[in-house]
Amino acid sequence: MRILFTGGSGKAGRHVLPWLADRGHDVLNFDLKPSEHARIPNLLGDITDAGQVFNAMTAHFNFSGFERGRAPAPVDAVVHFAAVPRILMHPDNETYRVNVMGTYNVIEAAMKLGIRKVIVASSETTYGVCFAEGDKDYHSFPLDEDYDIDPMDSYGLSKLVNEKTARAFAERFKADIYALRIGNVIEPHEYGRFPGFVANPPLRKRNAWSYIDARDLGQIVHLCLQKSGLGFQVFNAVNDSITTDGPTEAFLKKWCPNTPHRRPLVGDEAPLSNRKIREVLGFKEAHNWRGEVKKLSA
Secondary structure (H helix, E strand, C coil): CEEEEECCCCCCHHHHHHHHHHCCCEEEEEECCCCCCCCCCEEECCCCCHHHHHHHCCCCCCHHHHHHCCCCCCCCEEEECCCCCCCCCCCHHHHHHHHHHHHHHHHHHHHHCCCCEEEEEEEHHHHCCCCCCCCCCCCCECECCCCCCCCCCHHHHHHHHHHHHHHHHHHHHCCEEEEEEECCEECHHHHHHHHHHHHCHHHHHHHCCCCEEHHHHHHHHHHHHHCCCCCEEEEEECCCECCCCCCHHHHHHHHCCCCCECCCCCCCECCECCHHHHHHHCCCCCCCHHHHHHHHHC
């Protein structure tokens, strides 16, 4: 596929970009700054400018495009990761504006150009605890895609609205738009922090004691691009295991005694459930945190 990838220079994007390129896709990174990967072309631009977004989806990726002797066609798919990545970086209204209008611009341009495959980055923050005021409990465990998401912060709210935007356009244009509720993104060098997480369980409550390896996120995006015909879908994008020692169910009953369990939690499964991506997309994690910690300590 020819893919426009927005936000490929960010923490998650810089791992997903090469994953897609290594699997034969032609990828153009559309971001405010260039990617660190010299082999991947860049187009510098702003997702809040609808004209720039439209243009990016109908641009040559590099000079070799001019050799074909015809104007560039729209891309085959869009992966939209560009955003203000969290609160406390910009004023709240700016975070909301960039994330909501940027996503609207990206999806609208794709739909009106006839692009029928869009992957958008949603977030674990939609589950309401990550950036909550004070110690807020989850409604129930596990956290799955049918959960009543209820963020109280500008970032999580922007992601909730983006999911609704994606659903509206998917229904109107009969397109596949998949929203990934991405967990706490962990890069390879960050696994040294995990023994500290295990030693102090309350540290990870805001992330539901879950995570997504940045490289496994690349696999998830690739699987989304390969899967067609699902319309609008939400997928939790997380790894398999809880970031603690011991069985998940017993751990949660100790640390969240007032939160009900809607089904048994098996073994060390993550409270932020990835059952759907495993069953629907065929996701198989390659980077379990325990193995990655062992690699760092070897």
